[in-house]
Structures are given as structure tokens and as C-alpha cells.
Amino acid sequence: MQTETLKVEGMSCSHCQAAVTKALRGVAGVSEANVDLDRGQATVAFDPAKTDFAQMAAAVDEAGYTLVSTR
Numbered sequence: 001m002q003t004e005t006l007k008v009e010g011m012s013c014s015h016c017q018a019a020v021t022k023a024l025r026g027v028a029g030v031s032e033a034n035v036d037l038d039r040g041q042a043t044v045a046f047d048p049a050k051t052d053f054a055q056m057a058a059a060v061d062e063a064g065y066t067l068v069s070t071r
């Protein structure tokens with residue numbers, strides 16, 4: 001399991017926060033996702049054998065937000 005903190009763009013309220021959290025948790029291979037609205041960050045625990053940044057970014061994009069790698 002790998003944990004990464006990623007930047008999320010486009011969130012403005014708790015509804016956005018919930019939508020991004022749901023999108024990330026819905027990705028196969030993601031075991032936990034916690035989104036910090038004030039910091040615009042998402043901390044995600046995932047299995048790198050099952051998912052990757054591109055898949056998580058696609059799910060967040062589908063919800064209407066942008067996931068940015070901080071690497």
C-alpha cells in the first residue's frame with residue numbers, strides 16, 4: 001500500500017470535498033481517501049499494483065475537479 005498527498009483544484013465547498021472523496025474511493029485499488037478542503041489536498045492510500053495517478057485523476061476529472069500530482 002502506498003500513500004500519497006495530491007493537490008485538488010476546483011473545490012469550493014463541502015459538497016465538492018464530498019464529491020472528490022467519493023470519486024477517489026470509487027477507484028478500484030484505492031483503500032482510503034481523505035480530502036482537505038482548506039488545503040485543496042487529497043491524501044490517498046492505494047495499491048500501486050491496481051491503480052495509478054492517471055486512473056485517480058480520471059475519476060476526479062469525471063466528478064468535475066482536477067487532480068494534480070505534487071511530485
Ligand SMILES: [Cu+2]
Nearest residue numbers: 012013015016
Ligand atoms: Cu462545492
